Amino acid sequence: MLHFHNLTLGYARHPVVHHLHGQVPAGSLLAVIGPNGGGKSTLLKGILGQLPPLEGRIELHIPRNRIGYLPQQSRIDRQFPVTVREVVAMGLWQHCGLFGRLAHAQRHKIEGALERVGLAGMADASLDALSGGQLQRALFARLSLQDAPLMLLDEPFSAIDTQTSEDLLALLREWQAAGKTLIAVLHDMHQVSRHFPQAMLLARDVIAWGATDAVVTEANLNRARGLPTAPNPDARECHRTTPEHTS
Numbered sequence: 001m002l003h004f005h006n007l008t009l010g011y012a013r014h015p016v017v018h019h020l021h022g023q024v025p026a027g028s029l030l031a032v033i034g035p036n037g038g039g040k041s042t043l044l045k046g047i048l049g050q051l052p053p054l055e056g057r058i059e060l061h062i063p064r065n066r067i068g069y070l071p072q073q074s075r076i077d078r079q080f081p082v083t084v085r086e087v088v089a090m091g092l093w094q095h096c097g098l099f100g101r102l103a104h105a106q107r108h109k110i111e112g113a114l115e116r117v118g119l120a121g122m123a124d125a126s127l128d129a130l131s132g133g134q135l136q137r138a139l140f141a142r143l144s145l146q147d148a149p150l151m152l153l154d155e156p157f158s159a160i161d162t163q164t165s166e167d168l169l170a171l172l173r174e175w176q177a178a179g180k181t182l183i184a185v186l187h188d189m190h191q192v193s194r195h196f197p198q199a200m201l202l203a204r205d206v207i208a209w210g211a212t213d214a215v216v217t218e219a220n221l222n223r224a225r226g227l228p229t230a231p232n233p234d235a236r237e238c239h240r241t242t243p244e245h246t247s
């Protein structure tokens, strides 16, 4: 689904993710973990094509506009005057355009997606009336309508109550069982160990990547904590490469 070839990503020539090699096979459920500033969101931006590589490349086996993306909740403008229906309808924009009128079948799909995430009857609620957990449920409904083969989720369960997290984790497993490839940035190691078969520990360099049990170890986490994650303005361009990884 996704293949990293000696990928280096960064800002203004300062590398943040270094020399990433390896592939994410179709159908993976991969957690990206690591310290603050370790480059997790930067990696998602690279995959989305929002940040061109400083070096190397990303081989993507689907068109970029077929990637589903759930941004960090803090990036959502909740004061924007829209209803839950309008937000969820954006998941169908490839079928009806962003400002097109919703056909009966599309309204039906939206109702179904809302019901599936536990928001039945909430379509006309305004976005600012939702709790954090309800908003995340609505964003999952939008993602489900997008029906993308690859989905990237940036901290989908931060500041979300346990019941909502459990419900949405069940949805992720359902999507994986249907053949989707899922990559999620997460901070809760307990959640990662319980629900994600594969993990990548990123602290600018990949510390470990593979089966979650082998990645989430005290030794690896300590190593990641000990690495500098602040940008170094004096960093020189580096030509190191690392061996190929297959998740």
Ligand SMILES: Nc1ncnc2c1ncn2[C@@H]1O[C@H](COP(=O)(O)OP(=O)(O)OP(=O)(O)O)[C@@H](O)[C@H]1O
Pocket: 011, 016, 034, 035, 036, 037, 038, 039, 040, 041, 042, 043, 229, 230, 231
């Ligand atoms: N737009 C930007 N311009 C310049 N530097 C940036 C930009 N976005 C992120 N960075 C820097 O890149 C580094 C990695 O940031 P990134 O957001 O990818 O980390 P992260 O692992 O997702 O962190 P967190 O867990 O805190 O969300 C940080 O040092 C950050 O300050």
